[in-house]
Structures are given as C-alpha cells and as structure tokens.
Amino acid sequence: MAQTPPPTIADVARRAGVSKGLVSFALNDRPGVAPDTRRRILEAASDLGWTPNLRARSLSTGRSFACGLVVGRSTDVIAADPFFHSLIAGLEDVFATSGQVLVLAVATPGRQEAATYRSLAGDRRVDGVVLTDLRAGDERIALVQGLGLAAVTLGRPDVDSPFSSVSVDDGAGIRRAVEHLARLGHRRIAHVAGPSTMLHGQRRSDAFSSSAAEAGLEPIVVATDFSAAEGAEATRRLLAAEDRPTAIVYSNDHMAVAGLGVAQRLGLRVPDDLSITGFDDTDLGRHLHPALTSVATDARAWGRAAAQALLDTLSGAPESHIHLAEPTLVVRESTGPAPDHPRG
Amino acid sequence: MAQTPPPTIADVARRAGVSKGLVSFALNDRPGVAPDTRRRILEAASDLGWTPNLRARSLSTGRSFACGLVVGRSTDVIAADPFFHSLIAGLEDVFATSGQVLVLAVATPGRQEAATYRSLAGDRRVDGVVLTDLRAGDERIALVQGLGLAAVTLGRPDVDSPFSSVSVDDGAGIRRAVEHLARLGHRRIAHVAGPSTMLHGQRRSDAFSSSAAEAGLEPIVVATDFSAAEGAEATRRLLAAEDRPTAIVYSNDHMAVAGLGVAQRLGLRVPDDLSITGFDDTDLGRHLHPALTSVATDARAWGRAAAQALLDTLSGAPESHIHLAEPTLVVRESTGPAPDHPRG
DNA sequence: GCCGCCGACTAAACCGCTTTAGGTTTGAAC
DNA sequence: GTTCAAACCTAAAGCGGTTTAGTCGGCGGC
The missing domain is CATH 3.40.50.2300 (Response regulator)
Incomplete structure (x- = not known):
C-alpha cells in the first residue's frame, strides 16, 4: 500500500516529450505554446492525473491562495452570533469555487487580535483578510495595510482605508x-x-x-x-x-x-x-x-460579495465600494398595536 | 515605502559567517552545532528579525502546518449549533500556540463533502482533519485514510478506524x-x-x-x-x-x-x-x-483535546482514545415536579 | 542567398528552506 | 607520529513549481 508520490510537472514533461517550462506555460494558459503541443501536454497531465502542488506554487509565486478571517477575542461574540456562520458560508461559496481556502483564526487569551494578524501575515499564511465588526477609528486598517495584506471591509470604515468595502444599509x-x-x-x-x-x-x-x-x-x-x-x-x-x-x-x-x-x-x-x-x-x-x-439581512450574500471583492483586489482590480440590497423587516408575532391605542 | 524583502536564512548565514545548512540546523535545535556558533546564529537571526518562510518550509518538509475542519453540507447545521463555535475556539487555543492554523471548509452546494476532503488533501492544504458529527458507518474514515491525511475523531466511530479519538460521554x-x-x-x-x-x-x-x-x-x-x-x-x-x-x-x-x-x-x-x-x-x-x-458539555475543552491529539498524531504518537469529564446537568427553571405529583 | 525576426521551445536560475554527502579539524588512542 | 573517530561545518542537491535568458528553425524581404 505504498503511496506512489503524486506526479509532478517533470513527469508530465517527460510524457509529453517537452521541457518543464513549457508544461508550466501550457498549464497556465499562457501564449507561446503551439496549439498541438498544448493539447499534448494537457493530455499528458490528465493521463497522469497531475494536480498542481500548491506548496511549490506558493513558494514561487509568493501567493498563499488562502484568505483569513480573524474573530475577535471574545469567543462569545462568535458563539452568540449566527450572523458569522452565514457570513462564513457565503465566503466559502466563493472561495471554494476559486481554489482559495478560508483560514479561520480566533484571537485567544494568549494571542490577542493584533498578534493574530501579525502572525498570519508574518507566516505568509494568507493573501488577504476579511475585516468584520469595524470599530470606530479601527486600528486594524492601518495594521493590515502595514503588514502588506490585502483586505476587504464589511461596511465602510470611518478612517482612511485603501481597501474595498461591501456594505449593507x-x-x-x-x-x-x-x-x-x-x-x-x-x-x-x-x-x-x-x-x-x-x-x-x-x-x-x-x-x-x-x-x-x-x-x-x-x-x-x-x-x-x-x-x-x-x-x-x-x-x-x-x-x-x-x-x-x-x-x-x-x-x-x-x-x-x-x-x-x-x-x-x-x-x-x-x-x-x-x-x-x-x-x-x-x-x-x-x-x-x-x-x-x-x-x-442576507449575511450569506454579504459573505459572497466580500469574498469576491477580495479576490478582485488580489487580481489587481481597483478599490471598489459595493452596497448590497437593503435589509427587510420580517413581521411576526412579537409586534402589535400599542397598548391603549387599538389599531385603527 | 518599498517593502524590503524579509531576511532569509542566507542573510542570517552571511551575517553569522556560516553556511545556510548550519543555520537551518541551529534554528531547528538540532545537534551538531557548537554551542558558541549556535548562539551566534540565533543572535544574527534575531538581529535581522528573521522569521521562517512557511511556504519554503512547507515545500521542503512536505507539511502544511495547518489542520482542517470540514463542516457538513447544511450551513444551518453550523449556524444553528453554538457547539461549533466553542469547539473551534478550543481547537484554536491549541493550534494558535503551536504554529498551526485552522482551515475551515464548508461543503457548499457546488462542492459536496467528499469533494471537499479530496480537494483539501489534493492541494496538500492540511496535514490533518478533525472529524465531527460522526455518522453510522461513516465513510469519511476510509476516505480520509485513503487520502493519506491524519485525523482525529470526536467520539469513537462504529467502523474500524486508525485514528485517535476524543470522546465525551x-x-x-x-x-x-x-x-x-x-x-x-x-x-x-x-x-x-x-x-x-x-x-x-x-x-x-x-x-x-x-x-x-x-x-x-x-x-x-x-x-x-x-x-x-x-x-x-x-x-x-x-x-x-x-x-x-x-x-x-x-x-x-x-x-x-x-x-x-x-x-x-x-x-x-x-x-x-x-x-x-x-x-x-x-x-x-x-x-x-x-x-x-x-x-x-465543555465543548471548548473538547476542541482543545482534539487539537492536541491531532498534533500528537502528526508528530508520530501512537493512536490514543481519550475520554473527557462527564457532562453535568445544569438545573434551572424549565424543569419542575410532575403535574399532580407535588414534590415530596 | 543572406539577414533578421518571430514563434516555439529548452535550459537553467530561482523561490527559501531542509537534508544528505563530504570535508576539515581536533584530540584521544596506540 | 600516525590513525581514527567524533565533532563541526560546507557545498550542493533536492522539494515542485515559475520565469528568464537564450537556442533553434523557418520564413519573408531585399
């Protein structure tokens, strides 16, 4: 039951009778490969069941193909707020289909919020982060910017921000x-x-x-x-x-x-x-x-929009500020006519 | 404001006047480095503010330094269950302090559960996963094992499993x-x-x-x-x-x-x-x-124990089966004497 | 018929770390 | 004064991709 090591582009190159470099070009849809050769390479890759090694790709491209969400220090915040789950589901809707992965970091008593961002950035774990629960004069904007991370904010910050935002009124x-x-x-x-x-x-x-x-x-x-x-x-x-x-x-x-x-x-x-x-x-x-x-509010749609905005930023799109549909009021039984004031 | 590139071990080596290899040995606490040299190297590293490049380390060691948690297809499951948040907080308690990161993957309509595990493993995103909400005859055990991932189960599966487990009665x-x-x-x-x-x-x-x-x-x-x-x-x-x-x-x-x-x-x-x-x-x-x-139940402690068990597995410890403290009943107001049966 | 150019492709460097295979001292043993 | 092993260290080869510099062949232009 020895696991044979997964095929690398070198294997693909050998099978297609070309060089490693050309394989890389072909697999990344880049110009400069003859149509016929390209076909041969893609065929070889799929024959071998080749799949890119993200670690190697990460090292040479300098990207992580991951985005982060840092949850503030109080775990009760997340535990109490179902909003987060819908948000996360929305983020995943987009990330999952674009080869990104969501890194969830909870600031723990032993590692405060800022340190969490620092470590995420220092270890180059993520390419960007989603900033939620914006605060007045939020220091995270400057922090994240200083760390060289991309970001998208949920709602528009009250401080200068170079990041895209997705807002709900x-x-x-x-x-x-x-x-x-x-x-x-x-x-x-x-x-x-x-x-x-x-x-x-x-x-x-x-x-x-x-x-x-x-x-x-x-x-x-x-x-x-x-x-x-x-x-x-x-x-x-x-x-x-x-x-x-x-x-x-x-x-x-x-x-x-x-x-x-x-x-x-x-x-x-x-x-x-x-x-x-x-x-x-x-x-x-x-x-x-x-x-x-x-x-x-449609938290899931919010998550989707935020994830998309972050990906856009990562691929070089200019800053954008999106406003989502206005929330609606769902009337049920807990509201009724004021006492001594029967509905007319 | 040009970001100077972070220092690499080559910089550290140069400053300490030794070779790259030796720096690597010194930084990883491995034998074969003279005490004095080791000190010099560590000093050089801290002078330069060197921090390991995880991507490079990942590539050469074949480890991701990340663990995954896949949340089943229904987002309502997670949204509805505060248990998850405490669990996640517990996982993070341990992961955060040991340089691991938690990758949260939500199986979305476009990517079912098994595919999610496959992609996590195929991309070598994680070294191991936490399996929750065990099902009868759970196919995930075999799937994850086949994918070559490490794992820990919350509770003991009813099928043969090579993985450690952490259970609550x-x-x-x-x-x-x-x-x-x-x-x-x-x-x-x-x-x-x-x-x-x-x-x-x-x-x-x-x-x-x-x-x-x-x-x-x-x-x-x-x-x-x-x-x-x-x-x-x-x-x-x-x-x-x-x-x-x-x-x-x-x-x-x-x-x-x-x-x-x-x-x-x-x-x-x-x-x-x-x-x-x-x-x-x-x-x-x-x-x-x-x-x-x-x-x-103490979900957070459960998370901590599970994370620790997974890390232990990753560092070669043998399979273990831990039982946590029994849950307690918190009596409040929603229970009282049966009707027509006053407490006596 | 020669030159220059362009498209297709190769070879090799590179990303930053780990690890292996050797090489050089040092010092104790004989 | 050799000999040998242990201790310390270096050089270089990976890991699996991307990217750059450069080679080669063929074709059009004069």
Whole structure:
C-alpha cells in the first residue's frame, strides 16, 4: 500500500516529450505554446492525473491562495452570533469555487487580535483578510495595510482605508422597524443598541435616533456589548422605569430573545403590553412564542460579495465600494398595536 | 515605502559567517552545532528579525502546518449549533500556540463533502482533519485514510478506524436529565432525538431509552435532524397525543427552545404542565423564561483535546482514545415536579 | 542567398528552506 | 607520529513549481 508520490510537472514533461517550462506555460494558459503541443501536454497531465502542488506554487509565486478571517477575542461574540456562520458560508461559496481556502483564526487569551494578524501575515499564511465588526477609528486598517495584506471591509470604515468595502444599509433595517412600530401607534420606543465603538452598532443606533425623531418621538437608547446578558440587563432597566417603553428595538436577535425572557418574567405580555423587534432574523426567532419580528439581512450574500471583492483586489482590480440590497423587516408575532391605542 | 524583502536564512548565514545548512540546523535545535556558533546564529537571526518562510518550509518538509475542519453540507447545521463555535475556539487555543492554523471548509452546494476532503488533501492544504458529527458507518474514515491525511475523531466511530479519538460521554448527560425528571415524579418522559444516523444522536437516544427503562418508564422517542424546525414539529406531535408526556428531553438546546415555543403556544405552562431539558447549555438558554435546564458539555475543552491529539498524531504518537469529564446537568427553571405529583 | 525576426521551445536560475554527502579539524588512542 | 573517530561545518542537491535568458528553425524581404 505504498503511496506512489503524486506526479509532478517533470513527469508530465517527460510524457509529453517537452521541457518543464513549457508544461508550466501550457498549464497556465499562457501564449507561446503551439496549439498541438498544448493539447499534448494537457493530455499528458490528465493521463497522469497531475494536480498542481500548491506548496511549490506558493513558494514561487509568493501567493498563499488562502484568505483569513480573524474573530475577535471574545469567543462569545462568535458563539452568540449566527450572523458569522452565514457570513462564513457565503465566503466559502466563493472561495471554494476559486481554489482559495478560508483560514479561520480566533484571537485567544494568549494571542490577542493584533498578534493574530501579525502572525498570519508574518507566516505568509494568507493573501488577504476579511475585516468584520469595524470599530470606530479601527486600528486594524492601518495594521493590515502595514503588514502588506490585502483586505476587504464589511461596511465602510470611518478612517482612511485603501481597501474595498461591501456594505449593507443596516440603518435602513432599523428605520423600517421604527416605522413599523410607529405605525402601530407606539410613542415610547426604546433601542437596545450594540456598543458605540462598533460602527454597525453606532450606525443602527443613529438610524434609530433619527427615525424616531422623524416620527416625532424621543429616542431612548441603551448601549450594550451585543451579548444576551447585557441585552437582558438593559431590558430590565428599561422596563423598571416609571414611564416604560411600549416597544423595544433590539440591535440583534440574541438580545431580543433575552429581552423577551425578561419581559415575560415581569409578567408582561408580548406583544400586548410590549412589542419587540430583533435584528438578523435568526432561525430560532421564528420558533419562539411569540415568533420574533426581525430585520433580515442576507449575511450569506454579504459573505459572497466580500469574498469576491477580495479576490478582485488580489487580481489587481481597483478599490471598489459595493452596497448590497437593503435589509427587510420580517413581521411576526412579537409586534402589535400599542397598548391603549387599538389599531385603527 | 518599498517593502524590503524579509531576511532569509542566507542573510542570517552571511551575517553569522556560516553556511545556510548550519543555520537551518541551529534554528531547528538540532545537534551538531557548537554551542558558541549556535548562539551566534540565533543572535544574527534575531538581529535581522528573521522569521521562517512557511511556504519554503512547507515545500521542503512536505507539511502544511495547518489542520482542517470540514463542516457538513447544511450551513444551518453550523449556524444553528453554538457547539461549533466553542469547539473551534478550543481547537484554536491549541493550534494558535503551536504554529498551526485552522482551515475551515464548508461543503457548499457546488462542492459536496467528499469533494471537499479530496480537494483539501489534493492541494496538500492540511496535514490533518478533525472529524465531527460522526455518522453510522461513516465513510469519511476510509476516505480520509485513503487520502493519506491524519485525523482525529470526536467520539469513537462504529467502523474500524486508525485514528485517535476524543470522546465525551454525552449519554451520561442524558441519563442525568432523565434521572432528574424521574426524581421529580415524571412518569411519561419523551425524548426529541437527533438523527439516528448520527452517532451522538443515536448515543443520546440509547442512553435515554436505557435510563428510562431503568426508571421503569416507557421510552418515547421522536427522531429529528437536530433543527429547530423539526424540534418544533416533534413537540407538536408529542403534545397532541392523547396521553401526552409531562417532560421532554431534547437532544440540543435549539430544539428545546423551539419546543418551549410550541408548548407555550398551546397554552401549557413550563414547568408546571411540562418540564423541558436541553443539551449544550447554550448561553441563550439561561436568559429564556423559564430559564432552560440543560446538559452542559465543555465543548471548548473538547476542541482543545482534539487539537492536541491531532498534533500528537502528526508528530508520530501512537493512536490514543481519550475520554473527557462527564457532562453535568445544569438545573434551572424549565424543569419542575410532575403535574399532580407535588414534590415530596 | 543572406539577414533578421518571430514563434516555439529548452535550459537553467530561482523561490527559501531542509537534508544528505563530504570535508576539515581536533584530540584521544596506540 | 600516525590513525581514527567524533565533532563541526560546507557545498550542493533536492522539494515542485515559475520565469528568464537564450537556442533553434523557418520564413519573408531585399
């Protein structure tokens, strides 16, 4: 059962009766090979079942044929956020079909985020990275640029960036949620936001404030770290207030679920006493009781677009900035007419 | 801002006044280098800020310094299962500190599972893979072996396997849940199981049946695909039955949450009318109302152990079979005394 | 009929590291 | 004072591709 070593281009060359160099030309579709010879070479290659040795190719071309995704230090972030899985699936949709591979690096307690990028770049593990969860004044932009990596950002950074970006107007999603609630007669609507240091957290929060203002409402905003625990805590505070809100717009589904738990625990009926909206349209949301009204973004499409943009960059395309379709609001059972304000 | 090319061992050799070969020996802690020379070489390397070029090393050693995790075809599987994130974090804990990298491959519609393994191996992308979600008669064992990859399995396969394994006795977790419920007086306990084609699904199901039998109960089992949707459907069927169960043991938290939704929708109070247990002890579970009683396995530790076992295999250690600590039952609010059977 | 040019192809260098086969000291043994 | 082995080190040959410099033959132009 001795594994015979896989054929190399030298074997192909021998079989086709040409030199190694010419084989390389033929296999890479480069000009300067007679049509007949090219055919012979390709035939020899397929006869032998030749497949390129990526390691060798990597060494001579200086490319890794791999892209990286670094997940921030808190594993809970990824564990809690189904968004990531859809994103990853989208990235893979594109990478898999173009011979790239996805390197997933989790910043661990022993190796912080910056070090992770450094090691990825230092070891020339990846040709580029996908930057998610952009932060205010995000240092990763400069870091990654300094490391000589290509990159694509999910959303547009607030600092100078040489990288392509793929954005979703999640603000529009929040806006829809607010409009939906206002239409149902809610006058006191609160927002349980993500951290203001995260660009998308801030963007959603801003969208909330401005659309609330447009509807003539006073915006009530509580910032959290996006975790279920803080979502629950924020909800407790909001509902304990004297003049408690009749609707809460959460910045993600997990917090909405936790908030729902808190409300029920306090004896409030959803949506009769309190309306709730989530963000991400998690699978779980539709199975809750009441089923969760949520803003749906197409994370997988986002991943696909980001991967494609990164590949384009790697093959020399100029910087681009893509905007994807606006998110939609999926109305289910967790939102209803404001109390004392039957739908007219 | 021209990036000066990173130093190579040739630069180090020149600076230390020795040959390339000796530098390689010194840097790899191999015998045959005079202590003084070794010191000089290491000094030269650190002066120059030399760092090994993994691509070159890969080519000459034939190793990738990367391990792979292939996620089955359904992206929902990963999206739905927080288990994966903890697992991945655990894998990374070990890989990151040993210069390995994790390649995550998602089998996409255009590239099925087997093809994914084939391409990973064909491109020599990884040195080994982690096999999760073992199935009955799992063909991946033979496939991976045939591809010449190293591997470690999560749990012990039911087919001949040359690979090391790391197991958790999840059956014991289910057993604890059943005992807990039996102690609370429940006599009709149902199990919403995973697919019987998945080894851990089957194992949990078996554990349920046997421990129910030991408690003198008739085991009621409904198989699902582990998804929230099927968990909800199974629950509906169980609760519609004439002689409906007073407690349901779910094979994962997601189905338990969905089941909770169904029960509430039917007007049943949990735990007064129906007790519910989950599996995985998801973060979300503790924020629900009622908070979910669940079996907690340490997925991260599992990942760490698996990664270590794989690295051991790669460095020539013999096959090993590790058993981790038994899972525990975290009792919260979703379980209570059986109806008409006050705790005594 | 000679020159020059172009297309097709070969030979060899190169990417940066590992590893093997030798070569040179050194020093102890006889 | 040889002899030999051990210790230390060098040179060079890989690993399997890509790429560059250059060779060769044939053809058109004058």
